[in-house]
Amino acid sequence: MNSSSLNKLNFYIEMLKSRYGNGEYFKEIEITFKSGTKDFPAKVKKEEETLYITYGGAKNIFNWKDISSLAQEYDSMRMIYRERGTNAIILADNKNVTLKYEDSAVSTESATATVGTREYLIAPPKANDLLKEIGIMGQNGKIKNDMIRKYNQIDHFVELCADYLSRLNGKIEVLDCACGKSYLSFALNYYLRDVLKKDCHVTGVDYAQTVIDASKRSAQNLGYSNMTFIRADLNDFVLEKNPDIVISLHACDTATDLAIAAGINSGAKAIFAVPCCHKELLSQYSYEPFSPLLKHGIFKARQADLLTDSIRCLLLEAKGYSVVAQEYISPVETPKNLLIRAFKDGKNQETAKKDYFKLKEMLGINPKLETLIDLE
Numbered sequence: 266m267n268s269s270s271l272n273k274l275n276f277y278i279e280m281l282k283s284r285y286g287n288g289e290y291f292k293e294i295e296i297t298f299k300s301g302t303k304d305f306p307a308k309v310k311k312e313e314e315t316l317y318i319t320y321g322g323a324k325n326i327f328n329w330k331d332i333s334s335l336a337q338e339y340d341s342m343r344m345i346y347r348e349r350g351t352n353a354i355i356l357a358d359n360k361n362v363t364l365k366y367e368d369s370a371v372s373t374e375s376a377t378a379t380v381g382t383r384e385y386l387i388a389p390p391k392a393n394d395l396l397k398e399i400g401i402m403g404q405n406g407k408i409k410n411d412m413i414r415k416y417n418q419i420d421h422f423v424e425l426c427a428d429y430l431s432r433l434n435g436k437i438e439v440l441d442c443a444c445g446k447s448y449l450s451f452a453l454n455y456y457l458r459d460v461l462k463k464d465c466h467v468t469g470v471d472y473a474q475t476v477i478d479a480s481k482r483s484a485q486n487l488g489y490s491n492m493t494f495i496r497a498d499l500n501d502f503v504l505e506k507n508p509d510i511v512i513s514l515h516a517c518d519t520a521t522d523l524a525i526a527a528g529i530n531s532g533a534k535a536i537f538a539v540p541c542c543h544k545e546l547l548s549q550y551s552y553e554p555f556s557p558l559l560k561h562g563i564f565k566a567r568q569a570d571l572l573t574d575s576i577r578c579l580l581l582e583a584k585g586y587s588v589v590a591q592e593y594i595s596p597v598e599t600p601k602n603l604l605i606r607a608f609k610d611g612k613n614q615e616t617a618k619k620d621y622f623k624l625k626e627m628l629g630i631n632p633k634l635e636t637l638i639d640l641e
């Protein structure tokens with residue numbers, strides 16, 4: 266290749282080198298050098314923190330200058346730089362050198378896909394590697410029957426956050442409280458990075474060692490180096506970085522309060538929580554005028570669920586969040602189908618605070634969430 270093309274090639278390689286940064290989203294580089302009709306392939310892969318190039322049967326530590334050094338021996342080259350969500354393609358010969366970026370799914374797949382009757386955001390075939398790794402899709406490429414509910418839950422959850430997420434700028438720090446096997450963390454990370462192309466980092470916290478180990482393994486298998494999993498009890502977990510977004514899906518009982526409090530106390534911009542079982546207020550609340558209605562256990566329990574979640578919303582409002590509470594999925598999928606979405610708008614809601622204290626006194630309750638936040 267001539268010197269003018271090599272200069273231009275070097276310029277593009279420098280651009281890709283700075284795009285690579287610390288390699289958080291890097292997948293691989295595939296190059297085909299051409300001489301006459303013969304192809305000479307090369308591949309660059311990351312192992313631990315080091316890049317290696319395999320070329321001509323040998324594997325060596327990669328230096329970005331290797332590309333133009335090799336290119337000068339050939340007539341032309343085609344290079345694909347792959348990172349999560351995006352491919353950069355360089356075509357170079359003696360006449361011209363071009364660089365273009367494309368969505369890694371653009372040529373073969375659309376951003377969403379229909380499975381059954383629903384259009385999914387975490388969509389096959391683009392998301393196949395992810396869906397297989399987290400056990401939602403079998404190795405045969407089919408969604409597993411016993412995982413369809415979990416798939417629906419995480420996809421609907423992401424869908425209801427999608428509009429908000431697409432408007433965020435800069436690096437997005439996400440905290441998943443009581444992450445379990447981290448289905449939601451993986452789905453959100455995939456959506457933020459591979460679909461929206463956002464710079465992001467996701468931390469999952471759970472007190473069960475087995476799920477933390479499994480989540481770490483999955484992140485490693487997927488090459489998702491922008492994820493951290495921590496075994497800790499949310500009761501005494503100390504945040505290292507303040508999250509922009511706190512999420513939690515079916516955090517048992519008062520673990521949802523711990524998640525909401527983690528968001529409030531760290532000043533998170535948004536908190537998205539799907540509560541799970543509600544045990545706390547059932548044994549606490551009483552309201553004499555309602556006693557004829559609450560003599561049936563089932564009504565008392567359902568009323569306790571409603572009270573718990575509506576009080577959570579009230580406290581979020583008292584701490585300056587605008588709240589939207591809605592069913593995020595059909596109750597046939599799960600009866601625990603309430604999504605609380607809270608967006609910090611800084612308004613200090615004196616009315617919500619007053620309403621809360623009035624209700625607290627009237628019902629004789631002492632909700633956990635109040636003890637975790639500063640209401641003064």
Ligand SMILES: C[S@@+](CC[C@H](N)C(=O)[O-])C[C@H]1O[C@@H](n2cnc3c(N)ncnc32)[C@H](O)[C@@H]1O
Pocket residue numbers: 442443444445446447448449470471472473476497498499500513514515516517520523541
């Ligand atoms: C029903 S699972 C939900 C897991 C996951 N979010 C999901 O939707 O698949 C509830 C999780 O909460 C975790 N958990 C409950 N209380 C916790 C606490 N105080 N601190 C950390 N994790 C907790 C449990 O270990 C469990 O993994």
